[in-house]
Amino acid sequence: MSAPQRLTLRSRMVIIGIVGLLVTLGVGGFALVKVLEVTLMNSADAAAGNTAQDVKDLIDSDYELPDPIPVGNSAIVQVLAPDGGIMRVSPGADRLVPVLRPEQIERAVQSAEPITVKADQSTYEGKLRVHVTEVNGYTILVAVPLEDMQHSVHYFKIGLMVMVASMVVLLGLATWYVVGMSLRPVESLRKGAEEVRGAERLPLPKGSDEIHRLAVTLNSMLDRLEHARARQRAFVADAAHELRSPLANMRTELEVAARIGPTPDLLEDLLSDVDRLGRLTDDLLLLAKSDDPDRLRRRSERIDVGDMLTAITQRYTGGRVPVEFTDAESPLWVDGDVDGLRRAIGNLIDNAVRHAVSEVTVSLHPDGTGVRISVCDDGEGIPEDDRDRVFERFTRLDDARSRDKGGTGLGLPIVRELVGRHKGSVTLRDARPGARRPGLRADVWLPGV
Structure with missing residues (x-):
């Protein structure tokens, strides 16, 4: 130094x-x-x-x-x-x-x-x-x-030097005092930062100068850090809980098989739990990458949305409920990561198929400067008060989701994350307002080309 x-x-x-x-x-x-x-x-x-x-x-x-x-x-x-x-x-x-x-x-x-x-x-x-x-x-x-x-010039020089020396001393002392007064709030912030624990925040200096704004910014940063830590703790706790459930099922099934012998459904049950673990780890990995912008690099290419949706809906042929796709009258294009968009739309269709009674419909329409993809089912729907909450990680509604139906509680959060990375939006509403089973309509808007 x-x-x-x-x-x-x-x-x-x-x-x-x-x-x-x-x-x-x-x-x-x-x-x-x-x-x-x-x-x-x-x-x-x-x-x-x-x-x-x-x-x-x-x-x-x-x-x-x-x-x-x-x-x-x-x-x-x-x-x-x-x-x-x-x-x-x-x-x-x-x-x-x-x-x-x-x-x-x-x-x-x-x-x-x-x-x-x-x-x-x-x-x-x-x-x-x-x-x-x-x-x-x-x-x-x-x-x-x-x-x-x-002689006059000589005496003037002497007087000038004495005056300059006096001014330097006086102004030096004044500057020392003024700078000390100006930096006192900074010292208070430093001491406050040493003592910050948990939900404590830095003291706000009086006034509205740069030091005050710095303290406000630092407190805002501490709030974000605290929120991020809380989210991380909740995420780790929820992930541990979700991972423990299939592992506990597998342990129980294996212990029973060890005592009384394997049952005819043992392999099928174990494969079901392994599949669930695989889906859960894939979802966790995707969300972990999305939380790190430096590791996530969206591969952008021009996508024919109609062709992409046709390929996605064909995977559900012969499923529990039919999935029908209505294409737009003319080709619609977007720029984006085709794998990410397939994953997002696939999650919406999976969610709709899981809760539909008899049918799922997918439609594509132009909407202003972009395109709108709608996924509708005729299930019980989601109450309006819970439509924002279902986009939180590991959220399940008692009347709409259960672990037995294969959900991980990460499908809709992944949809919002992937659509948001494409500068789009996703909204939920009733598919048939006023009906006994209103169903659910998920609208995805993406900026067009």
Whole structure:
């Protein structure tokens, strides 16, 4: 684990905030210092230019220049004769050595811009900002010492650094406090998560911010997990019970055969129980796969629904009750897993045959943007209040199902699962409303092609 990862989230957020603040203030402070330097330099240039203009005006007026030349600021003025000698100076200015060498004067005249020089050739110290003007063969040198400006910038830098340091400390402390207050609900959620047991849930922070929504989402996730665990426990318990019944029957039959000898019906009874175990394990395996989307891959192909239903209903020829199929007037097609749809429709027909009195009918019709498959029987039907419950796993109704009729309690749940995977729906209603035996009608709707 790297060093930053070992820090707490609060520390990392504060460090990021301080670094961001330092970068922002550093860039802003650097820009501010540069602006101050340029502003002071422009002020010095303006002062030197004004002084040079004043001296130029005196020379142009044909009045004799006073000696010393009066100036109203700290500027140093030297007026050079055409031969390069110093004619007039301001108070305190050097009368022997000009502030610029001849080559520097020539460069300044050519550029028409003030130049900055280090006063190492005269009695002055520090840097000078020199403005050069020529008039009537005379050269006017006006130098402004930059020492005061440099001191001002230096003190400004010190004050800026002190201010930045104070702001970083104060804002760092404030950020530490604010981040801690913001993360307090997260810490409460963490402690609550450690203490969650069974039906307990995480505490909901006040307000409606992201932390509150996170807590609501986590509680919703815990509800789903609890529901999934409850379903898993019920499924395992029901599966164990369903598996135990045929095993108990087989054990009893074998124990009786061991004591009194095999009966003529022993093999038939054992095969019946084995078939029931096979159907139950197949159904359990299918439902287990349907609960794992990563393991379930629906093979999609174009299916002629009429041909599929014809093949399915032909399997029931010669059965306990006839199964009649009425096809649509024109071919109807769907995209899907043909094995899954055969299993779903087959389960509905098996259920209808198991409870029908005299007949089962299967019909196919177009319905909006899809197709509708109807499976009807003339049995006792299912009460309206129980029609949703029969789609729950291992559900049996006392007046409609029994283990003796071969049901596993998984047929209709498998139908809903398989049809749902095809983005379809299945509904139950009376086949003959108002009749003494209303029967049952199962309608399967699938999206068409």
